[in-house]
Amino acid sequence: MRAIVFNDQLVLDTNHPDPTPAEGEALIKVRYAGICSTDIAITHGYMGFSGIIGHEMVGDVVAGPESWLGKRVVCEINCVCGSCPTCQGGLSNHCPNRTVMGILNRSGCFADFVAMPTRNLHELPDAISDEEAVFVEPLAAAWQIVKQVAIDERMRVAVIGSGKLGLLVAQVIATLDCQLEVVGRNPHTLELVEKKHIQATPIDRVPRRQDRDVVIECTGSPDGLAIAQDMVRPRGTIVLKSTYANGGQIDLAPAVINEVNIIGSRCGPFADAIASLTRRQIDVRAMISRVISIDRGIEAFELSGEANTVKVLLKINPR
Amino acid sequence: MRAIVFNDQLVLDTNHPDPTPAEGEALIKVRYAGICSTDIAITHGYMGFSGIIGHEMVGDVVAGPESWLGKRVVCEINCVCGSCPTCQGGLSNHCPNRTVMGILNRSGCFADFVAMPTRNLHELPDAISDEEAVFVEPLAAAWQIVKQVAIDERMRVAVIGSGKLGLLVAQVIATLDCQLEVVGRNPHTLELVEKKHIQATPIDRVPRRQDRDVVIECTGSPDGLAIAQDMVRPRGTIVLKSTYANGGQIDLAPAVINEVNIIGSRCGPFADAIASLTRRQIDVRAMISRVISIDRGIEAFELSGEANTVKVLLKINPR
Numbered sequence: 001m002r003a004i005v006f007n008d009q010l011v012l013d014t015n016h017p018d019p020t021p022a023e024g025e026a027l028i029k030v031r032y033a034g035i036c037s038t039d040i041a042i043t044h045g046y047m048g049f050s051g052i053i054g055h056e057m058v059g060d061v062v063a064g065p066e067s068w069l070g071k072r073v074v075c076e077i078n079c080v081c082g083s084c085p086t087c088q089g090g091l092s093n094h095c096p097n098r099t100v101m102g103i104l105n106r107s108g109c110f111a112d113f114v115a116m117p118t119r120n121l122h123e124l125p126d127a128i129s130d131e132e133a134v135f136v137e138p139l140a141a142a143w144q145i146v147k148q149v150a151i152d153e154r155m156r157v158a159v160i161g162s163g164k165l166g167l168l169v170a171q172v173i174a175t176l177d178c179q180l181e182v183v184g185r186n187p188h189t190l191e192l193v194e195k196k197h198i199q200a201t202p203i204d205r206v207p208r209r210q211d212r213d214v215v216i217e218c219t220g221s222p223d224g225l226a227i228a229q230d231m232v233r234p235r236g237t238i239v240l241k242s243t244y245a246n247g248g249q250i251d252l253a254p255a256v257i258n259e260v261n262i263i264g265s266r267c268g269p270f271a272d273a274i275a276s277l278t279r280r281q282i283d284v285r286a287m288i289s290r291v292i293s294i295d296r297g298i299e300a301f302e303l304s305g306e307a308n309t310v311k312v313l314l315k316i317n318p319r
Numbered sequence: 320m321r322a323i324v325f326n327d328q329l330v331l332d333t334n335h336p337d338p339t340p341a342e343g344e345a346l347i348k349v350r351y352a353g354i355c356s357t358d359i360a361i362t363h364g365y366m367g368f369s370g371i372i373g374h375e376m377v378g379d380v381v382a383g384p385e386s387w388l389g390k391r392v393v394c395e396i397n398c399v400c401g402s403c404p405t406c407q408g409g410l411s412n413h414c415p416n417r418t419v420m421g422i423l424n425r426s427g428c429f430a431d432f433v434a435m436p437t438r439n440l441h442e443l444p445d446a447i448s449d450e451e452a453v454f455v456e457p458l459a460a461a462w463q464i465v466k467q468v469a470i471d472e473r474m475r476v477a478v479i480g481s482g483k484l485g486l487l488v489a490q491v492i493a494t495l496d497c498q499l500e501v502v503g504r505n506p507h508t509l510e511l512v513e514k515k516h517i518q519a520t521p522i523d524r525v526p527r528r529q530d531r532d533v534v535i536e537c538t539g540s541p542d543g544l545a546i547a548q549d550m551v552r553p554r555g556t557i558v559l560k561s562t563y564a565n566g567g568q569i570d571l572a573p574a575v576i577n578e579v580n581i582i583g584s585r586c587g588p589f590a591d592a593i594a595s596l597t598r599r600q601i602d603v604r605a606m607i608s609r610v611i612s613i614d615r616g617i618e619a620f621e622l623s624g625e626a627n628t629v630k631v632l633l634k635i636n637p638r
Binding site: 262 | 574
């Protein structure tokens with residue numbers, strides 16, 4: 001099969017062996033997949049991953065338990081043991097024995113086929129198109145914030161970063177009817193924000209007043225946390241969504257002095273993501289910059305890192 | 320008067336002008352003062368402070384409102400406006416207009432006299448000696464943790480760092496009857512921990528298992544946060560007490576992946592510190608390494624940074 005493989009460098013392997021589903025797994029033929037900033041970070045050494053990358057996808061179950069055969073699905077990415085104390089305690093996304101699709105000890109979805117446990121699968125309603133379905137995984141990560149921080153209508157909330165994740169987070173937070181603004185570097189993506197009737201502020205024009213109740217850091221850069229500390233009020237909350245390779249020079253003294261609460265936030269509830277796409281609460285279509293065949297996957301990666309490119313989708317086995 | 324002044328370098332000025340108390344302030348003749356890691360950080364550029372340093376002290380009110388005259392006092396260090404929205408909202412320690420004794424736009428207490436607002440003063444009970452009283456300010460900062468994080472007897476709590484602050488924090492947390500251990504580099508200070516019947520583990524022998532519910536970072540070094548991230552469980556809490564100049568190379572990816580809650584923690588409740596010293600719940604006497612006259616203040620600073628030195632007190636105007 002075709003697969004985009006990272007092993008010190010990124011290559012398109014046109015003759016990769018097909019995956020063999022293990023007990024409890026289904027084989028999924030991938031229709032579309034999405035390139036995420038985490039994928040780009042992996043190509044810079046994040047997680048020390050090597051293998052087939054990719055963790056945002058939609059596809060069809062082509063082998064596995066009969067009840068799943070033929071279904072169009074998206075996949076939760078954490079494959080967990082289900083029996084350790086962490087899983088039994090309800091935090092299975094944090095299972096210490098987990099593998100993670102395309103990120104940790106498990107092949108990803110930038111390939112014709114991927115094998116995943118059936119308990120990770122969610123069948124999609126017809127209302128969600130294939131291209132939209134690719135956004136379910138990152139949109140779930142955006143909904144996770146709402147599970148971790150209580151946000152009400154009196155609160156001032158800033159999202160820093162108007163890229164792939166920032167645009168999803170902004171739309172999720174906008175459903176809460178708080179005082180929201182998005183701070184970003186890119187006039188093109190800030191324009192997308194404004195089209196959603198959300199206040200957009202260029203990063204170099206944002207007052208560095210420590211008066212926001214919640215600041216959500218989605219820049220994908222260590223600089224973002226410094227800006228977040230400049231913006232959050234004393235005893236306020238910073239939500240950290242960014243991951244990047246190798247850390248960076250970070251001064252956390254402002255967070256100590258202002259007694260700020262910094263909350264790490266990762267994967268989230270697929271059900272909320274699917275529901276919000278179904279009821280058209282979140283619009284992801286404007287975020288799709290390009291749809292490119294996996295045959296030109298390396299080029300798609302390069303494009304994905306360019307300014308003014310938001311989301312690049314890989315077309316793999318479209319219907 | 321005599322004063323230890325930092326202005327690019329640390330000097331003992333034997334002919335410094337006496338302070339003049341402003342409206343609402345008292346003049347305090349300092350008996351003893353304590354050298355804190357923050358003072359050492361200031362001499363490395365932290366906060367960009369210049370002037371008389373020092374913020375841990377006990378002294379006598381020698382001028383000011385009659386009701387305070389002759390009283391032996393300790394001082395809260397944040398001098399606040401009382402009228403801004405932050406103060407009115409109950410977060411006066413975070414007043415944006417504040418000055419801070421020996422740290423931010425206000426002279427410190429390593430001097431014969433210091434002027435402080437009377438609302439910052441706490442009269443001391445006789446049960447607390449002068450040398451113990453110097454610890455009220457840092458001990459209050461240790462009690463602050465208990466106001467920010469709920470700790471119960473089932474929880475595994477680690478304190479990283481067995482220095483000036485770590486030894487106070489460990490004793491405060493030990494009053495909560497949880498599963499506590501202190502992790503440190505220095506065999507001498509770890510021995511002090513063990514004498515308090517608290518489990519002490521050398522830092523190079525601590526298992527880097529992510530299984531502690533709460534990790535309290537008191538090392539005063541950017542490395543401490545990396546160790547804390549190695550020790551805290553998914554969705555656990557790291558309390559950051561350390562401040563240091565210039566930040567450091569920090570990788571926060573583990574905190575994002577494990578959805579850790581990092582809470583900055585600064586000044587705390589003087590009443591709790593005074594009460595716990597009065598009822599002999601906390602023992603600070605074993606922490607006093609040396610008591611040195613302010614006339615040898617520069618030497619005292621040098622000693623304060625040495626291994627096996629915990630707390631150095633400055634004797635200024637003892638009774």
